[in-house]
Amino acid sequence: MRLRAPWPATPRAWTVELRSHTGGLVLVCQRCPHGGGPVTASSARAAALTHLARHARSDTLPLHLRICQCRERGCRWHGRHRGCAGPVRLLLAGEHGGRVWRLADTCTACAAATAHAAVVPDTALLAPRPSPPATSRRRRRPSEPDGRARVREMLSYLAAALPAGASAAARLIALQCALRMNASMQVRLPLGLLRGLRLGATLNPWRELEQARWLRRIPDRAADEVAAVLLDAALLGQAPARTDRRRAADWALRGSCPSRAGVLGPLPQLMSVYLAAHSQSETGHGLNEADRTAHECGIQPAELPHALEQLATAGLLDSWRIASDTEDLHWILGLRSEGEPRVR
Known part of the structure; x- marks a missing residue:
């Protein structure tokens, strides 16, 4: 007899919709029985994402019990692909021009096939800590x-x-x-x-x-x-x-290689920091889905090869290729922006 993994009591998929209402917009959540609350146009997107994050924080589930919600719904949220595979992560997806937002547990394969979506890191769901009283405030020691x-x-x-x-x-x-x-x-x-x-x-x-x-x-x-x-x-x-974030901002500034990529324009700069952030620090080798790389850099997949070739010509990439069978992008970074060679 085949054993079936237990279905979680609370499916980890949440959807909110921003509907037009007299005088503005109203936030409607399928999980909240008390109806939606009014939001302003300027804060609508932030209100939707904050509401979804609140659900994800309250409906916690051990990682080994989380399953791909897309698969349970017949994978209707994306185009056809080879099937569910890879670790389960939270995926944020926008539809209908930002009127509908969905946050759901999704496997790596389904996440890569979903348009207008991005994986939400676990750190994004940490609830902001309340500020301590002024009398007992101590300087926070930044983490490494x-x-x-x-x-x-x-x-x-x-x-x-x-x-x-x-x-x-x-x-x-x-x-x-x-x-x-x-x-x-x-x-x-x-x-x-x-x-x-x-x-x-x-x-x-x-x-x-x-x-x-x-x-x-x-x-x-x-x-x-x-x-x-x-x-x-x-x-x-x-x-x-904040000290950690500022250091990350400085890292991004150096990773964009403005001395070389900046001459080519903003897109090569953005791709330079993106590829550096997704590369191994010791070797400069990187691997990512080609479609996801294009999406998170704000370009169409057909534009990706030309942009990569620009970086290679500028010496920011030693090599790159897109595998014909998996459509994964493999690359090796060029020399560091400071002019020091990588350790190989």
Whole structure:
């Protein structure tokens, strides 16, 4: 007799919908019996993601009991592929132009086949800790940061939080803002840092993020900086110590190789930091799904080979190939941005 794994009491799949309502929008959750609450257009996306994260934190389940919810529903959330495989992770997916958001346990194979989706790292679901009283506040000792891991997780989150058509320049700015914001979700980026990204004082990426209602610039600030307040409240659940995040932001700045990739434009810079974040630090070898790489860099899969060839020509990649059978992208990074060779 074949044994069947027990079905979890609470299926780990949650969906919220933003519906038009008199005077604005209303958040409707299929799991909450008391109806949805009104939200403003500027905070709708953040409210939806925060609501989903609250469900995921409360409906916990040991990893060995979690199963692919997509499979249980006949894999209707994506196109056909070879079947479920790989570890089960939480996948955030947006549908209908951001009107519907879904968070569900999904296997690695189904996650790679799902459009407009990103894997949510476990650290994103940590509830923000309440601030201690001012009288007993002590300086937090930062943990030993892994800038590569923090940048990798944030790029995956931004792939779902930002519109699919967001430019590479907007994604580079969003990455720096998300990693450098303070507890009040405000951030100030010096113009020198933006010049380091080869973006200077151009305002087009900032306008993109404002139109996406992801941030709002603060007017009348110092002439040598751009200040903004972030509107994506779900970012608060992803924040470790601010010192750790700032170090990760500095790592991302170096990983984008602006001295070489910046000459080619924002997209090679974004891909440079993305590939560096997904590579082994000792060897520079990397492996990732080609479709996922393209999605999280904001381009179409057909554009990926050309972008990779640009990086190879600039010396930022030693080699790359897309396997014809698995469609996995394999690469080896070139020399480090500081000019030091990797250990091989």
